[in-house]
Amino acid sequence: xxxxxxxxxxxxxxxxxxxxxxxxxxxxxxxxxxxxxxxxxxxxxxxxxxxxxxxxxxxxxxxxxxxxxxxxxxxxxxxxxxxxxxxxxxxxxxxxxxxxxxxxxxxxxxxxxxxxxxxxxxxxxxxxxxxxxxxxxxxxxxxxxxxxxxxxxxxxxxxxxxxxxxxxxxxxxxxxxxxxxxxxxxxxxxxxxxxxxxxxxxxxxxxxxxxxxxxxxxxxxxxxxxxxxxxxxxxxxxxxxxxxxxxxxxxxxxxxxx
Amino acid sequence: xxxxxxxxxxxxxxxxxxxxxxxxxxxxxxxxxxxxxxxxxxxxxxxxxxxxxxxxxxxxxxxxxx
Numbered sequence: 001x002x003x004x005x006x007x008x009x010x011x012x013x014x015x016x017x018x019x020x021x022x023x024x025x026x027x028x029x030x031x032x033x034x035x036x037x038x039x040x041x042x043x044x045x046x047x048x049x050x051x052x053x054x055x056x057x058x059x060x061x062x063x064x065x066x067x068x069x070x071x072x073x074x075x076x077x078x079x080x081x082x083x084x085x086x087x088x089x090x091x092x093x094x095x096x097x098x099x100x101x102x103x104x105x106x107x108x109x110x111x112x113x114x115x116x117x118x119x120x121x122x123x124x125x126x127x128x129x130x131x132x133x134x135x136x137x138x139x140x141x142x143x144x145x146x147x148x149x150x151x152x153x154x155x156x157x158x159x160x161x162x163x164x165x166x167x168x169x170x171x172x173x174x175x176x177x178x179x180x181x182x183x184x185x186x187x188x189x190x191x192x193x194x195x196x197x198x199x200x201x202x203x204x205x206x207x208x209x210x211x212x213x214x215x216x217x218x219x220x221x222x223x224x225x226x227x228x229x230x231x232x233x234x235x236x237x238x239x240x241x242x243x244x245x246x247x248x249x250x251x252x253x254x255x256x257x258x
Numbered sequence: 259x260x261x262x263x264x265x266x267x268x269x270x271x272x273x274x275x276x277x278x279x280x281x282x283x284x285x286x287x288x289x290x291x292x293x294x295x296x297x298x299x300x301x302x303x304x305x306x307x308x309x310x311x312x313x314x315x316x317x318x319x320x321x322x323x324x
Contacts, residue, residue, distance in 0.1 A: 065307055080315035081322075104308075117320040118290070121312060123305075205285075 005248025008066030011026040011102030025049035026096035059256035086247030088114030128196030152220025158188035212244035262292035268297035
């Protein structure tokens with residue numbers, strides 16, 4: 001049975017194709033201004049990568065903030081349920097999923113088999129999201145990958161008192177003007193994001209094991225700060241950005257065979 | 259009863275002040291609890307997409323308990 005999950009995120013759109021629950025292929029592209037068109041394109045790319053066609057699909061689940069407007073018939077399931085399912089499929093001991101994407105951060109408490117018990121989401125604001133880090137990377141003239149490396153080697157951290165993206169950016173500009181080394185600023189920014197995440201984690205009740213999904217999970221610098229704060233290791237899936245689409249494809253398979 | 263949805267109106271101190279007590283009481287009895295924040299008067303303070311996602315995710319988690 002061929003199923004697909006399509007995750008239309010604020011920044012990137014992802015697709016995962018499964019055969020009987022086994023991973024066949026995936027694709028990812030920027031959502032951009034034409035999210036509907038790109039949802040179909042990314043699904044076709046994933047299908048092409050495993051030599052299959054759209055007509056062969058038995059079921060599709062769409063998720064992410066653009067889930068309601070995908071241009072093909074699909075069941076919609078929220079990204080909260082899909083990330084929980086995707087994270088649990090890879091790490092069955094997961095009890096807390098931390099998903100940090102481009103526009104949202106969420107903390108989800110899960111029980112076997114990947115069932116959502118409780119969740120907390122950030123407010124209508126970029127604080128503590130991938131967007132926050134992107135804006136700061138631009139102010140610091142750094143690539144996102146460089147930020148992780150700098151943060152890991154910082155011996156001190158600059159204090160960033162604001163979690164608001166706009167205010168924090170002015171703080172970063174002031175710190176640069178004061179001559180603070182960039183590694184200390186980056187470390188301070190990662191601490192600020194972790195403060196924010198820690199608030200969400202406390203709200204749902206921290207319980208190991210932790211699994212982090214979403215693009216920001218690829219940032220080893222932030223992960224290290226968060227691991228120290230939680231006093232626990234954090235699992236990261238092989239493709240953390242695809243966890244939502246993978247969960248969606250799994251849900252499609254489970255429902256199609258039921 | 260399957261679960262509790264609590265609406266916190268923007269600027270309402272009663273809702274904001276009591277929400278954690280209600281959340282804890284529900285957690286003790288194992289009752290799923292969702293707090294939605296919004297503004298009944300001014301749409302600028304609400305985020306429709308986020309409210310929708312929270313509500314749908316809550317309903318999905320209730321359905322998975324059955």
